[in-house]
Amino acid sequence: ELDPNDPYCHYALATALLWTDQAEEAIQHFERSIALSDEPIASAVHFLKIARGETTDKPADGYVKALFDDYARRFDKSLVDDLGYRGHLALNDLLKRTLGDRKFAEGIDLGCGTGLFGELVKDRVNRITGVDLSANMLVKAGERDIYDSLVEGDVVDALLAFEAHPDFIASTDVLVYMGSLDPLFTAVKDRSSPGAIFAFTTEKLPDGDFKLLPTGRYAHSEEYVLQTAEQHGLRVLANEEGQLRRELADWLTGGYYVLEVPEE
Numbered sequence: 707e708l709d710p711n712d713p714y715c716h717y718a719l720a721t722a723l724l725w726t727d728q729a730e731e732a733i734q735h736f737e738r739s740i741a742l743s744d745e746p747i748a749s750a751v752h753f754l755k756i757a758r759g760e761t762t763d764k765p766a767d768g769y770v771k772a773l774f775d776d777y778a779r780r781f782d783k784s785l786v787d788d789l790g791y792r793g794h795l796a797l798n799d800l801l802k803r804t805l806g807d808r809k810f811a812e813g814i815d816l817g818c819g820t821g822l823f824g825e826l827v828k829d830r831v832n833r834i835t836g837v838d839l840s841a842n843m844l845v846k847a848g849e850r851d852i853y854d855s856l857v858e859g860d861v862v863d864a865l866l867a868f869e870a871h872p873d874f875i876a877s878t879d880v881l882v883y884m885g886s887l888d889p890l891f892t893a894v895k896d897r898s899s900p901g902a903i904f905a906f907t908t909e910k911l912p913d914g915d916f917k918l919l920p921t922g923r924y925a926h927s928e929e930y931v932l933q934t935a936e937q938h939g940l941r942v943l944a945n946e947e948g949q950l951r952r953e954l955a956d957w958l959t960g961g962y963y964v965l966e967v968p969e970e
Contacts (some may be wrong), residue, residue: 720750765883798960
């Protein structure tokens with residue numbers, strides 16, 4: 707009422723409407739927010755797709771960076787303490803059971819965040835690089851003193867530009883911010899060394915390929931992940947499902963995977 711042309715007010719109202727199952731009204735306010743902005747709020751563009759029931763191959767430009775630049779300061783407490791996130795622990799446990807004490811020369815942690823997973827695997831990798839879209843997350847990762855180098859940028863672009871050929875690639879709680887996995891799996895196959903390990907987590911989708919959820923994240927089915935791995939010539943060493951983290955009162959099911967780039 708005070709300022710009917712404020713795009714942020716329309717965005718906030720649209721978000722509230724979406725989360726209270728009033729998608730049709732939410733769409734109107736997301737669209738109004740975008741129309742009123744010279745540079746639309748990335749979240750408004752992203753969640754408009756969700757309100758319309760669409761599934762995109764990737765998030766709206768700028769959405770993930772803005773999300774985690776804002777989230778960085780409270781990330782560990784929110785994700786681990788409040789939401790009970792255990793994806794990094796479960797993936798590390800699967801690695802131990804699958805690979806034993808195997809060591810690696812060159813590792814890259816794609817979407818490293820604050821370094822939760824990097825801290826767990828740093829002793830098995832001689833040199834490890836952390837990559838993240840969010841500069842604020844990289845500041846937090848730097849405070850942990852885990853990584854030999856830190857790179858700000860898109861994980862696929864960073865992997866394609868990586869000078870070395872890593873023999874260990876990890877990506878925890880990152881595939882939930884991409885729809886199609888084809889670009890990432892292509893980059894893994896093209897840039898990693900023969901015999902390299904690719905370990906990652908997903909939020910599990912019961913059926914279909916992948917889906918953009920009301921939370922703004924993507925879920926992927928096991929069948930889709932395994933088919934995409936096969937299409938790119940990646941061998942599955944291990945995959946299992948387990949608790950990922952809480953979402954309100956429920957536990958989300960995560961998919962945990964360890965793939966191998968074949969020796970040529």
